[in-house]
Amino acid sequence: MLGFPNRNENGTTGIHGPTPILDRLKSFGQALLGKTPARELTSEVASPEMAGVRTLWDVSVAAGLTPEKLAMLLRDSIRGDHRFYLELAEEMEERDTHYLSVLGTRKRALSQLRPSVEPGEKPDARIEDAVRDLVEDPMFADMLPQLLDAFGKGFSAIEIVWHERDGLWWPAYVWRDPKYFTFDYISRSELRLQVLGTIDGAALDPGKWIVHAPKIKSGIPIRGGFARLVGWFYLFKNYAVKDWASFLDVFGMPIRVGKYHPSATADERRKLLQAVMRIASDAAAIIPESMMIEFLEAKGSGSGQSTPFEQMARFCNEEMSKAILGQTMTVENGGSLAQAQVHNQIRIDILQDDARQLAVTINRDLVAHFVAVNFGAQAAPPRVVFPVAEPQDVEALSNALARLVPIGLKVKMAEVREKIGMSEPEDGDDLLEPPKAPDAPQNKPPGDGALANAATNAQTYHLSGCPCCGETRRRDGRLALNASVAQEDEVEAIGADEAEDWEPVLSPMIEMILTAGAKAKSFEEFQALLVELTGTLDIAPLARRVAIAQLKARAYGQG
Numbered sequence: 001m002l003g004f005p006n007r008n009e010n011g012t013t014g015i016h017g018p019t020p021i022l023d024r025l026k027s028f029g030q031a032l033l034g035k036t037p038a039r040e041l042t043s044e045v046a047s048p049e050m051a052g053v054r055t056l057w058d059v060s061v062a063a064g065l066t067p068e069k070l071a072m073l074l075r076d077s078i079r080g081d082h083r084f085y086l087e088l089a090e091e092m093e094e095r096d097t098h099y100l101s102v103l104g105t106r107k108r109a110l111s112q113l114r115p116s117v118e119p120g121e122k123p124d125a126r127i128e129d130a131v132r133d134l135v136e137d138p139m140f141a142d143m144l145p146q147l148l149d150a151f152g153k154g155f156s157a158i159e160i161v162w163h164e165r166d167g168l169w170w171p172a173y174v175w176r177d178p179k180y181f182t183f184d185y186i187s188r189s190e191l192r193l194q195v196l197g198t199i200d201g202a203a204l205d206p207g208k209w210i211v212h213a214p215k216i217k218s219g220i221p222i223r224g225g226f227a228r229l230v231g232w233f234y235l236f237k238n239y240a241v242k243d244w245a246s247f248l249d250v251f252g253m254p255i256r257v258g259k260y261h262p263s264a265t266a267d268e269r270r271k272l273l274q275a276v277m278r279i280a281s282d283a284a285a286i287i288p289e290s291m292m293i294e295f296l297e298a299k300g301s302g303s304g305q306s307t308p309f310e311q312m313a314r315f316c317n318e319e320m321s322k323a324i325l326g327q328t329m330t331v332e333n334g335g336s337l338a339q340a341q342v343h344n345q346i347r348i349d350i351l352q353d354d355a356r357q358l359a360v361t362i363n364r365d366l367v368a369h370f371v372a373v374n375f376g377a378q379a380a381p382p383r384v385v386f387p388v389a390e391p392q393d394v395e396a397l398s399n400a401l402a403r404l405v406p407i408g409l410k411v412k413m414a415e416v417r418e419k420i421g422m423s424e425p426e427d428g429d430d431l432l433e434p435p436k437a438p439d440a441p442q443n444k445p446p447g448d449g450a451l452a453n454a455a456t457n458a459q460t461y462h463l464s465g466c467p468c469c470g471e472t473r474r475r476d477g478r479l480a481l482n483a484s485v486a487q488e489d490e491v492e493a494i495g496a497d498e499a500e501d502w503e504p505v506l507s508p509m510i511e512m513i514l515t516a517g518a519k520a521k522s523f524e525e526f527q528a529l530l531v532e533l534t535g536t537l538d539i540a541p542l543a544r545r546v547a548i549a550q551l552k553a554r555a556y557g558q559g
Contacts, residue, residue: 041162053194054180062091086178089153089227098317102324110354111144113386122380146175150212154225158210168374187219207369212361237316244309257291353528355386505541
């Protein structure tokens, strides 16, 4: 038998040998500030009953639902009698596939988030590891979808049954039907357990319950469930589908009309009637040549040949999608990819808010009590968060980093990994590496192969190399390390030579133009002076330099 993990003076836990079960339960109750009876912490207190306020038997509300009945049960729910409303909320998920789909999408988007543990006010690695084991336990993952039943009904309660394992107290989770609970009659916000003998119910013991009431809208929790928000659309859609089915029963099948000649005998008319009736079951019949059978079909209206019933059902579906997902583009047909991406951003905003509210519930009703029980009331619990990774354009991010990092922007590698969804590599992992750059050439006496390469480079790029060692030198006397550098230097040298010769060639002509500009008193006069200069400018030196430059370019390009 494992003993209770007694808390030492430093707040740590340890096994001090087996102790009687009552003593361990007493210590366990004291760990939760003495507010919860110890026996109740390790046993179920809200199990269903064969008879009483927590009975297993339910009454169908959706069958025969009318506007008057729906208005009555919605009104009664905010007055404290919400059993029939919660029954309707359950049946809505069973009877309306669209409501089940969009509500399940909202739940699964949140329950699939991986929880993360962040240090508290007084970081303690041992406590953080224990809480991390708590939220990574498969039982915790199975509990989350049950806790998120609050989306439809406005609240959800999970009973915790504590048990001892490996020297620590661990929770087991039991979902309880919302119909087992009521609210206080003053604020209508405090959830209480229904018990016989009191209309106000019994208070929920600390450390015994996880209660999630998402703030979908302002007001008391019972008015915040999606079942209340979309209840009318569920009813209208139900009417539309029933009427649509009746319409198809009457007009969906073509009407068979048999025509006979006025001179037809009674026996011939009887045969025609039998033939018309037989077509419905056998799809085949024979009639005399003088008789005729026609099929009259009911035509729909509109370009899509849809009926008003289908349009009404689609409208109700779209309104449900707007209420639960905040958009319709990713659920209904139609729309462009760009529009769907914009709408998906709205869903991410909703998911982030849902994740924040869920983290508040888990930290308040589970993590705080788990740490207090196992590590002492003075221990500061860490925080559990549900991070939501926003979709990133990896290509755009890569291009931005490629431009900004070289000019000095400092970026955390961990932040980039988080944005693109990649984890930190561990020791021993096979890593992708950039291709290795070629080794830099060494400035050393070349061998026979280097002599051949140098000679080839010199011949290719018209560079003069030493006939003994094959070295190619730049015009400034420094060694050209490779052919591409030598080629680049030679081109720059030719340009530098031409630039040095251009200034003395152009100076006389520039002086004459500036003199004409100084004499002119208007733009028109300056234009006239330029025309007169065209016959007096000495352009022979300029023509000679242009011819030389063209000759160098042609020789360098064709060599």
